[in-house]
Amino acid sequence: MGYELYSWQQPNGSWSFSLLPSPSGVNVSAQEVFNKKFHLSGVKELKRKISGLPAGATIYWLNRISGTDQKAKQGEKLSYPPSETMQDIRHYAEARKIKVEMLSGQQAEL
Secondary structure (H helix, E strand, O other): OEEEEEEEEOOOOOEEEEEEEOEOEOOOOHHHHOOHHHEEEHHHHHHHHHHOOOOOOEEEEEOOOOOOOOEOOOOOEEOOOOHHHHHHHHHHHHHOOOEEEEEOOOOOOO
C-alpha cells in the first residue's frame, strides 16, 4: 500500500504534515492535503500516524501537488523540513519496515 506525505511550515515556524492513502499512484488533491481532517501538527503526530501503517508500506514524500501551483486556500506552500527532521522521520519509518521515497522536482538531500 502506498501513502502520500506532504509537509509545510506554519507561520509560527512549526511543521505540519498530511499523510494520505494513495491506492493508485500520486493523485491526491490540494483540498485533501490541506483538509483539517488529515492535518498532523508536528513530527510527534506524524510519527504516531506512521506507527499505525502496515509493515511493507511505502510513503511517497512530495513537495508539490500534481497539477497545481502548490497553494491551497489557506496559502500554505509545500516544502520539506530541515534535513535533520527528514532523516529522523525516515529512520523512524524504516525501523517499522516502512519505506520513504522522496518525490520532487529536485531531489532532497538526506
